[in-house]
Amino acid sequence: MASLDDLKKRIASVKSTQKITKAMKMVAAAKLRKAQESAEKGRPYSEKMNNVILNLSSGISDKENAPKLLSGTGNDKVHLCVVMTSDRGLCGGFNSNIIKKAKSYFSKILSEGKELKIITVGSKGNDQLKRMYGDKIIENISFKESKNANYFDADKVGKIVIDKFENSEFDICTIFYNQFKNVITQIPQAQQIIPLNSEDSEDNTSEESYEFEPDEDEILSNLLPKNISTQIFKAMLENSASEQGSRMSAMDNATRNAGEMVDKLTIQYNRSRQAAITKELIEIISGAESL
Amino acid sequence: MSEEFKIEIVNPEKSFLVKDDVSEVVVPAYEGEMGILKDHISIISFLKPGIIKILSKSGDESYYIEDGIVEFKNNNLSILTSSIFNIADMDKSKQQDLLKQAEEESGKEEISDQSRYLIDQKIEVLKTLN
Numbered sequence: 001m002a003s004l005d006d007l008k009k010r011i012a013s014v015k016s017t018q019k020i021t022k023a024m025k026m027v028a029a030a031k032l033r034k035a036q037e038s039a040e041k042g043r044p045y046s047e048k049m050n051n052v053i054l055n056l057s058s059g060i061s062d063k064e065n066a067p068k069l070l071s072g073t074g075n076d077k078v079h080l081c082v083v084m085t086s087d088r089g090l091c092g093g094f095n096s097n098i099i100k101k102a103k104s105y106f107s108k109i110l111s112e113g114k115e116l117k118i119i120t121v122g123s124k125g126n127d128q129l130k131r132m133y134g135d136k137i138i139e140n141i142s143f144k145e146s147k148n149a150n151y152f153d154a155d156k157v158g159k160i161v162i163d164k165f166e167n168s169e170f171d172i173c174t175i176f177y178n179q180f181k182n183v184i185t186q187i188p189q190a191q192q193i194i195p196l197n198s199e200d201s202e203d204n205t206s207e208e209s210y211e212f213e214p215d216e217d218e219i220l221s222n223l224l225p226k227n228i229s230t231q232i233f234k235a236m237l238e239n240s241a242s243e244q245g246s247r248m249s250a251m252d253n254a255t256r257n258a259g260e261m262v263d264k265l266t267i268q269y270n271r272s273r274q275a276a277i278t279k280e281l282i283e284i285i286s287g288a289e290s291l
Numbered sequence: 292m293s294e295e296f297k298i299e300i301v302n303p304e305k306s307f308l309v310k311d312d313v314s315e316v317v318v319p320a321y322e323g324e325m326g327i328l329k330d331h332i333s334i335i336s337f338l339k340p341g342i343i344k345i346l347s348k349s350g351d352e353s354y355y356i357e358d359g360i361v362e363f364k365n366n367n368l369s370i371l372t373s374s375i376f377n378i379a380d381m382d383k384s385k386q387q388d389l390l391k392q393a394e395e396e397s398g399k400e401e402i403s404d405q406s407r408y409l410i411d412q413k414i415e416v417l418k419t420l421n
Contacts, residue, residue: 049360213325219337
Protein backbone atom coordinates (compact mmCIF):
# COMPACT_ATOMS: atom_id res chain seq x y z
CA MET A 1 0.00 0.00 0.00
CA ALA A 2 1.21 3.44 -0.94
CA SER A 3 2.34 5.66 1.86
CA LEU A 4 0.44 8.82 2.85
CA ASP A 5 3.00 11.03 1.20
CA ASP A 6 2.75 9.19 -2.12
CA LEU A 7 -1.02 9.44 -2.08
CA LYS A 8 -0.85 13.15 -1.40
CA LYS A 9 1.47 13.64 -4.34
CA ARG A 10 -0.76 11.64 -6.67
CA ILE A 11 -3.83 13.62 -5.69
CA ALA A 12 -1.99 16.84 -6.39
CA SER A 13 -0.83 15.62 -9.79
CA VAL A 14 -4.27 14.43 -10.87
CA LYS A 15 -5.70 17.74 -9.75
CA SER A 16 -3.30 19.71 -11.88
CA THR A 17 -4.05 17.48 -14.88
CA GLN A 18 -7.69 18.18 -14.28
CA LYS A 19 -7.00 21.89 -14.37
CA ILE A 20 -5.30 21.56 -17.73
CA THR A 21 -8.08 19.52 -19.29
CA LYS A 22 -10.65 21.91 -17.91
CA ALA A 23 -8.85 24.87 -19.44
CA MET A 24 -8.57 23.06 -22.77
CA LYS A 25 -12.27 22.35 -22.68
CA MET A 26 -13.04 26.02 -22.14
CA VAL A 27 -10.77 27.08 -24.98
CA ALA A 28 -12.27 24.48 -27.30
CA ALA A 29 -15.77 25.64 -26.40
CA ALA A 30 -14.92 29.22 -27.25
CA LYS A 31 -13.25 28.21 -30.50
CA LEU A 32 -16.11 25.90 -31.35
CA ARG A 33 -18.58 28.74 -31.33
CA LYS A 34 -16.46 30.69 -33.74
CA ALA A 35 -15.81 27.71 -35.99
CA GLN A 36 -19.47 26.79 -36.04
CA GLU A 37 -20.38 30.34 -36.93
CA SER A 38 -18.01 30.48 -39.85
CA ALA A 39 -19.16 27.05 -41.04
CA GLU A 40 -22.69 28.38 -41.11
CA LYS A 41 -21.67 31.60 -42.80
CA GLY A 42 -19.75 29.70 -45.44
CA ARG A 43 -22.70 27.58 -46.38
CA PRO A 44 -24.51 30.02 -48.72
CA TYR A 45 -21.48 30.29 -50.97
CA SER A 46 -21.07 26.58 -51.57
CA GLU A 47 -24.82 26.11 -51.92
CA LYS A 48 -25.12 28.88 -54.49
CA MET A 49 -22.11 27.56 -56.33
CA ASN A 50 -23.67 24.13 -56.41
CA ASN A 51 -26.94 25.51 -57.71
CA VAL A 52 -25.29 27.42 -60.51
CA ILE A 53 -23.33 24.36 -61.56
CA LEU A 54 -26.43 22.20 -61.50
CA ASN A 55 -28.26 24.71 -63.64
CA LEU A 56 -25.36 24.85 -66.02
CA SER A 57 -24.75 21.16 -66.33
CA SER A 58 -28.41 20.45 -66.95
CA GLY A 59 -28.33 22.98 -69.74
CA ILE A 60 -25.21 21.65 -71.36
CA SER A 61 -25.98 20.33 -74.82
CA ASP A 62 -22.93 18.35 -75.77
CA LYS A 63 -22.16 15.78 -73.10
CA GLU A 64 -19.25 14.34 -75.03
CA ASN A 65 -17.30 17.55 -75.00
CA ALA A 66 -18.20 18.56 -71.49
CA PRO A 67 -15.26 19.65 -69.36
CA LYS A 68 -13.31 16.72 -67.93
CA LEU A 69 -13.75 17.99 -64.38
CA LEU A 70 -17.46 17.35 -64.77
CA SER A 71 -17.57 14.19 -66.80
CA GLY A 72 -14.34 12.52 -65.71
CA THR A 73 -11.55 11.09 -67.81
CA GLY A 74 -13.50 7.97 -68.66
CA ASN A 75 -11.13 5.86 -66.57
CA ASP A 76 -11.11 4.93 -62.94
CA LYS A 77 -7.62 3.51 -62.59
CA VAL A 78 -5.85 6.07 -60.47
CA HIS A 79 -7.52 7.36 -57.35
CA LEU A 80 -6.41 10.46 -55.52
CA CYS A 81 -7.51 10.77 -51.91
CA VAL A 82 -7.27 14.00 -49.99
CA VAL A 83 -7.36 13.16 -46.30
CA MET A 84 -8.09 16.18 -44.17
CA THR A 85 -7.18 16.01 -40.50
CA SER A 86 -6.16 18.41 -37.76
CA ASP A 87 -2.69 19.65 -36.86
CA ARG A 88 -3.17 19.12 -33.16
CA GLY A 89 -3.95 16.10 -31.07
CA LEU A 90 -5.97 15.62 -27.90
CA CYS A 91 -9.28 15.75 -29.69
CA GLY A 92 -10.74 12.32 -29.00
CA GLY A 93 -11.55 10.13 -31.95
CA PHE A 94 -11.55 13.00 -34.42
CA ASN A 95 -8.47 12.06 -36.41
CA SER A 96 -8.69 8.32 -36.02
CA ASN A 97 -12.26 8.32 -37.31
CA ILE A 98 -11.21 9.95 -40.56
CA ILE A 99 -8.20 7.68 -40.85
CA LYS A 100 -10.33 4.62 -40.25
CA LYS A 101 -12.76 5.66 -42.95
CA ALA A 102 -9.92 6.47 -45.33
CA LYS A 103 -8.09 3.22 -44.64
CA SER A 104 -11.10 1.06 -45.42
CA TYR A 105 -11.50 2.97 -48.67
CA PHE A 106 -7.82 2.55 -49.47
CA SER A 107 -7.87 -1.19 -48.98
CA LYS A 108 -10.97 -1.45 -51.16
CA ILE A 109 -9.23 0.41 -53.96
CA LEU A 110 -6.02 -1.54 -53.64
CA SER A 111 -7.84 -4.87 -53.61
CA GLU A 112 -9.45 -3.88 -56.89
CA GLY A 113 -5.99 -3.49 -58.33
CA LYS A 114 -6.21 0.25 -58.80
CA GLU A 115 -3.52 2.78 -58.16
CA LEU A 116 -3.72 4.97 -55.11
CA LYS A 117 -2.27 8.40 -54.42
CA ILE A 118 -2.72 10.26 -51.18
CA ILE A 119 -2.52 13.91 -50.24
CA THR A 120 -2.71 14.59 -46.53
CA VAL A 121 -3.87 17.92 -45.18
CA GLY A 122 -2.93 18.35 -41.54
CA SER A 123 0.03 16.76 -39.84
CA LYS A 124 -1.88 14.26 -37.68
CA GLY A 125 -3.18 12.42 -40.71
CA ASN A 126 0.26 12.25 -42.17
CA ASP A 127 1.65 10.84 -38.92
CA GLN A 128 -0.90 8.05 -38.83
CA LEU A 129 -0.84 7.16 -42.50
CA LYS A 130 2.85 7.23 -43.26
CA ARG A 131 3.49 3.95 -41.49
CA MET A 132 1.17 1.92 -43.71
CA TYR A 133 0.88 4.02 -46.82
CA GLY A 134 4.10 6.01 -46.73
CA ASP A 135 4.99 5.28 -50.33
CA LYS A 136 1.54 6.35 -51.51
CA ILE A 137 1.61 9.82 -49.98
CA ILE A 138 2.58 12.26 -52.69
CA GLU A 139 2.06 15.46 -50.80
CA ASN A 140 1.63 16.64 -47.25
CA ILE A 141 0.13 20.03 -46.65
CA SER A 142 -0.22 21.61 -43.27
CA PHE A 143 -1.54 24.98 -42.25
CA LYS A 144 -0.12 25.27 -38.79
CA GLU A 145 0.41 29.00 -39.14
CA SER A 146 -3.17 29.81 -40.06
CA LYS A 147 -5.36 30.26 -37.04
CA ASN A 148 -8.68 29.66 -38.73
CA ALA A 149 -9.69 27.87 -41.87
CA ASN A 150 -9.53 30.42 -44.65
CA TYR A 151 -10.32 30.36 -48.31
CA PHE A 152 -6.79 31.19 -49.32
CA ASP A 153 -5.50 27.92 -47.88
CA ALA A 154 -8.32 25.93 -49.43
CA ASP A 155 -7.57 27.50 -52.77
CA LYS A 156 -3.96 26.37 -52.48
CA VAL A 157 -5.03 22.77 -51.98
CA GLY A 158 -7.55 23.11 -54.78
CA LYS A 159 -4.91 24.39 -57.17
CA ILE A 160 -2.63 21.46 -56.39
CA VAL A 161 -5.45 19.02 -57.07
CA ILE A 162 -6.37 20.72 -60.34
CA ASP A 163 -2.78 20.89 -61.51
CA LYS A 164 -2.42 17.18 -60.93
CA PHE A 165 -5.67 16.52 -62.74
CA GLU A 166 -4.59 18.54 -65.74
CA ASN A 167 -1.35 16.59 -65.89
CA SER A 168 -3.57 13.48 -65.86
CA GLU A 169 -1.98 12.14 -62.71
CA PHE A 170 -5.28 10.71 -61.50
CA ASP A 171 -8.83 9.95 -62.64
CA ILE A 172 -10.95 10.20 -59.54
CA CYS A 173 -10.52 12.45 -56.54
CA THR A 174 -12.15 11.91 -53.16
CA ILE A 175 -11.86 14.07 -50.08
CA PHE A 176 -12.14 12.77 -46.53
CA TYR A 177 -13.30 14.99 -43.71
CA ASN A 178 -15.50 15.03 -40.65
CA GLN A 179 -18.91 16.51 -41.03
CA PHE A 180 -20.03 18.47 -38.02
CA LYS A 181 -23.40 17.31 -36.79
CA ASN A 182 -23.29 18.39 -33.18
CA VAL A 183 -20.78 18.58 -30.37
CA ILE A 184 -20.94 14.87 -29.65
CA THR A 185 -21.38 13.50 -33.17
CA GLN A 186 -19.11 14.05 -36.10
CA ILE A 187 -19.59 11.92 -39.16
CA PRO A 188 -16.55 10.99 -41.24
CA GLN A 189 -17.35 11.68 -44.87
CA ALA A 190 -15.92 10.57 -48.17
CA GLN A 191 -16.92 12.94 -50.92
CA GLN A 192 -16.01 12.55 -54.54
CA ILE A 193 -15.16 15.89 -56.12
CA ILE A 194 -13.71 14.84 -59.48
CA PRO A 195 -15.63 13.97 -61.56
CA LEU A 196 -18.43 15.90 -60.00
CA ASN A 197 -21.00 13.60 -58.52
CA SER A 198 -24.30 15.32 -59.10
CA GLU A 199 -26.44 12.40 -58.01
CA ASP A 200 -26.23 13.05 -54.31
CA SER A 201 -27.29 16.66 -54.59
CA GLU A 202 -30.98 17.33 -54.51
CA ASP A 203 -32.70 18.04 -57.71
CA ASN A 204 -33.55 21.69 -57.41
CA THR A 205 -32.79 22.79 -60.89
CA SER A 206 -35.40 25.10 -62.22
CA GLU A 207 -37.25 24.63 -65.46
CA GLU A 208 -36.48 28.17 -66.35
CA SER A 209 -33.80 28.55 -68.94
CA TYR A 210 -30.91 30.89 -68.45
CA GLU A 211 -29.11 33.12 -70.78
CA PHE A 212 -25.39 32.49 -70.71
CA GLU A 213 -22.67 34.92 -71.43
CA PRO A 214 -20.31 33.62 -72.81
CA ASP A 215 -21.59 30.10 -73.58
CA GLU A 216 -22.16 27.27 -71.10
CA ASP A 217 -18.96 25.43 -71.81
CA GLU A 218 -16.78 28.38 -71.14
CA ILE A 219 -18.55 29.32 -67.94
CA LEU A 220 -18.39 25.73 -66.76
CA SER A 221 -14.72 25.33 -67.43
CA ASN A 222 -14.14 28.51 -65.47
CA LEU A 223 -16.45 27.56 -62.66
CA LEU A 224 -15.48 23.97 -62.01
CA PRO A 225 -11.97 24.67 -60.72
CA LYS A 226 -13.48 27.22 -58.37
CA ASN A 227 -15.96 24.66 -57.21
CA ILE A 228 -13.13 22.30 -56.24
CA SER A 229 -11.65 24.93 -53.98
CA THR A 230 -15.06 25.73 -52.60
CA GLN A 231 -15.74 22.09 -51.74
CA ILE A 232 -12.36 21.82 -50.06
CA PHE A 233 -13.02 24.99 -48.15
CA LYS A 234 -16.37 23.66 -47.01
CA ALA A 235 -14.65 20.48 -45.84
CA MET A 236 -12.08 22.56 -43.96
CA LEU A 237 -14.76 24.55 -42.19
CA GLU A 238 -16.68 21.43 -41.23
CA ASN A 239 -13.44 19.87 -40.10
CA SER A 240 -12.43 22.74 -37.85
CA ALA A 241 -15.86 22.84 -36.21
CA SER A 242 -15.71 19.07 -35.74
CA GLU A 243 -12.21 19.25 -34.31
CA GLN A 244 -13.20 21.74 -31.66
CA GLY A 245 -16.39 19.86 -30.86
CA SER A 246 -14.55 16.61 -30.57
CA ARG A 247 -11.87 18.16 -28.39
CA MET A 248 -14.46 19.76 -26.17
CA SER A 249 -16.25 16.51 -25.44
CA ALA A 250 -12.97 14.61 -25.05
CA MET A 251 -11.69 17.16 -22.56
CA ASP A 252 -15.01 17.19 -20.75
CA ASN A 253 -14.70 13.44 -20.29
CA ALA A 254 -11.11 13.75 -19.15
CA THR A 255 -12.04 16.38 -16.59
CA ARG A 256 -14.81 14.20 -15.23
CA ASN A 257 -12.55 11.15 -15.05
CA ALA A 258 -9.91 13.15 -13.23
CA GLY A 259 -12.57 14.29 -10.74
CA GLU A 260 -13.59 10.70 -10.08
CA MET A 261 -9.98 9.72 -9.59
CA VAL A 262 -9.40 12.52 -7.13
CA ASP A 263 -12.44 11.40 -5.12
CA LYS A 264 -11.24 7.81 -5.02
CA LEU A 265 -7.73 8.78 -4.04
CA THR A 266 -8.99 11.14 -1.34
CA ILE A 267 -11.03 8.36 0.25
CA GLN A 268 -8.02 6.07 0.15
CA TYR A 269 -5.87 8.82 1.64
CA ASN A 270 -8.31 9.45 4.50
CA ARG A 271 -8.68 5.75 5.21
CA SER A 272 -4.97 5.16 5.51
CA ARG A 273 -4.58 8.31 7.61
CA GLN A 274 -7.22 7.04 10.03
CA ALA A 275 -5.68 3.57 10.03
CA ALA A 276 -2.37 5.10 11.01
CA ILE A 277 -3.97 7.08 13.84
CA THR A 278 -5.83 4.01 15.12
CA LYS A 279 -2.65 2.00 15.02
CA GLU A 280 -0.83 4.62 17.06
CA LEU A 281 -3.66 4.75 19.61
CA ILE A 282 -3.64 0.98 19.99
CA GLU A 283 0.07 1.07 20.56
CA ILE A 284 -0.24 3.75 23.24
CA ILE A 285 -3.12 2.00 25.02
CA SER A 286 -1.50 -1.40 25.00
CA GLY A 287 1.72 0.21 26.16
CA ALA A 288 -0.11 1.87 29.11
CA GLU A 289 -1.89 -1.38 29.99
CA SER A 290 1.31 -3.37 30.22
CA LEU A 291 2.67 -0.97 32.84
CA MET B 292 -42.47 52.11 -56.71
CA SER B 293 -41.31 48.66 -57.47
CA GLU B 294 -38.36 49.25 -59.69
CA GLU B 295 -36.11 47.67 -57.13
CA PHE B 296 -34.66 44.24 -56.77
CA LYS B 297 -32.55 42.25 -54.36
CA ILE B 298 -28.80 41.76 -54.44
CA GLU B 299 -26.72 39.34 -52.46
CA ILE B 300 -22.96 39.23 -52.59
CA VAL B 301 -21.44 36.11 -51.06
CA ASN B 302 -17.82 35.30 -50.47
CA PRO B 303 -16.57 31.99 -49.12
CA GLU B 304 -16.37 33.25 -45.56
CA LYS B 305 -19.76 34.89 -45.25
CA SER B 306 -22.62 36.69 -46.84
CA PHE B 307 -20.84 39.88 -47.74
CA LEU B 308 -23.71 42.17 -48.60
CA VAL B 309 -27.49 41.87 -48.81
CA LYS B 310 -29.65 44.70 -50.07
CA ASP B 311 -33.20 44.76 -51.30
CA ASP B 312 -33.66 48.30 -52.52
CA VAL B 313 -31.32 48.22 -55.48
CA SER B 314 -32.35 49.97 -58.67
CA GLU B 315 -29.38 49.20 -60.87
CA VAL B 316 -26.19 47.18 -60.72
CA VAL B 317 -23.31 47.44 -63.15
CA VAL B 318 -21.01 44.41 -63.19
CA PRO B 319 -17.78 43.84 -65.14
CA ALA B 320 -18.90 40.74 -67.04
CA TYR B 321 -16.38 38.74 -68.98
CA GLU B 322 -17.45 40.14 -72.32
CA GLY B 323 -17.92 43.72 -71.21
CA GLU B 324 -19.69 45.78 -68.61
CA MET B 325 -23.27 44.82 -68.03
CA GLY B 326 -25.99 46.87 -66.40
CA ILE B 327 -28.76 44.94 -64.70
CA LEU B 328 -32.17 46.45 -64.04
CA LYS B 329 -35.31 44.94 -62.62
CA ASP B 330 -36.94 42.16 -64.67
CA HIS B 331 -33.76 41.34 -66.50
CA ILE B 332 -33.85 37.93 -68.18
CA SER B 333 -32.34 35.08 -66.12
CA ILE B 334 -28.66 35.10 -66.78
CA ILE B 335 -25.45 33.46 -65.61
CA SER B 336 -22.12 35.00 -66.40
CA PHE B 337 -18.73 35.31 -64.87
CA LEU B 338 -16.78 38.37 -64.04
CA LYS B 339 -13.38 39.75 -64.78
CA PRO B 340 -11.48 42.08 -62.48
CA GLY B 341 -13.32 45.35 -62.25
CA ILE B 342 -15.72 47.48 -60.32
CA ILE B 343 -19.25 46.63 -59.27
CA LYS B 344 -21.47 49.68 -59.00
CA ILE B 345 -24.61 49.36 -56.97
CA LEU B 346 -27.19 52.10 -57.23
CA SER B 347 -29.81 52.01 -54.53
CA LYS B 348 -32.09 54.23 -52.51
CA SER B 349 -29.94 53.99 -49.44
CA GLY B 350 -26.89 55.22 -51.29
CA ASP B 351 -24.59 54.17 -54.07
CA GLU B 352 -21.68 51.84 -53.46
CA SER B 353 -18.75 50.59 -55.48
CA TYR B 354 -16.72 47.47 -54.93
CA TYR B 355 -13.53 46.24 -56.50
CA ILE B 356 -13.57 42.52 -57.34
CA GLU B 357 -11.06 40.19 -58.90
CA ASP B 358 -13.27 37.35 -60.04
CA GLY B 359 -16.71 35.96 -59.57
CA ILE B 360 -19.91 34.57 -60.95
CA VAL B 361 -23.11 36.49 -61.33
CA GLU B 362 -26.52 34.89 -61.43
CA PHE B 363 -29.76 36.79 -61.95
CA LYS B 364 -33.09 35.06 -61.51
CA ASN B 365 -36.57 36.20 -60.43
CA ASN B 366 -35.24 39.62 -59.54
CA ASN B 367 -32.61 38.14 -57.29
CA LEU B 368 -29.05 38.96 -58.17
CA SER B 369 -26.40 36.78 -56.57
CA ILE B 370 -22.74 37.46 -56.98
CA LEU B 371 -20.24 34.86 -55.84
CA THR B 372 -16.74 36.10 -55.47
CA SER B 373 -13.63 35.11 -53.57
CA SER B 374 -12.05 38.55 -53.42
CA ILE B 375 -14.02 41.72 -52.98
CA PHE B 376 -13.12 45.08 -51.48
CA ASN B 377 -15.24 48.10 -50.72
CA ILE B 378 -13.62 50.96 -52.54
CA ALA B 379 -14.60 53.44 -49.86
CA ASP B 380 -12.64 51.40 -47.29
CA MET B 381 -9.68 50.75 -49.52
CA ASP B 382 -6.66 52.89 -48.79
CA LYS B 383 -3.86 53.68 -51.15
CA SER B 384 -1.42 51.18 -49.69
CA LYS B 385 -3.84 48.29 -50.18
CA GLN B 386 -4.32 49.30 -53.78
CA GLN B 387 -0.60 49.54 -54.26
CA ASP B 388 -0.13 46.09 -52.77
CA LEU B 389 -2.65 44.54 -55.12
CA LEU B 390 -1.17 46.36 -58.06
CA LYS B 391 2.31 45.19 -57.20
CA GLN B 392 1.11 41.62 -56.82
CA ALA B 393 -0.62 41.74 -60.19
CA GLU B 394 2.39 43.25 -61.91
CA GLU B 395 4.64 40.59 -60.46
CA GLU B 396 2.32 37.92 -61.76
CA SER B 397 2.16 39.43 -65.21
CA GLY B 398 5.97 39.43 -65.28
CA LYS B 399 5.97 35.64 -65.20
CA GLU B 400 6.43 33.96 -68.53
CA GLU B 401 4.57 30.70 -68.33
CA ILE B 402 1.04 31.96 -67.82
CA SER B 403 -1.69 31.30 -70.33
CA ASP B 404 -3.20 33.91 -72.61
CA GLN B 405 -6.41 33.88 -70.69
CA SER B 406 -4.85 34.56 -67.33
CA ARG B 407 -2.63 37.19 -68.90
CA TYR B 408 -5.73 38.93 -70.17
CA LEU B 409 -7.26 38.83 -66.70
CA ILE B 410 -4.13 40.15 -65.07
CA ASP B 411 -3.85 42.99 -67.55
CA GLN B 412 -7.44 43.86 -66.77
CA LYS B 413 -6.64 43.85 -63.10
CA ILE B 414 -3.70 46.17 -63.53
CA GLU B 415 -5.73 48.54 -65.64
CA VAL B 416 -8.57 48.74 -63.16
CA LEU B 417 -6.24 49.21 -60.22
CA LYS B 418 -4.45 52.00 -62.01
CA THR B 419 -7.67 53.88 -62.62
CA LEU B 420 -8.47 53.61 -58.94
CA ASN B 421 -5.29 55.34 -57.93
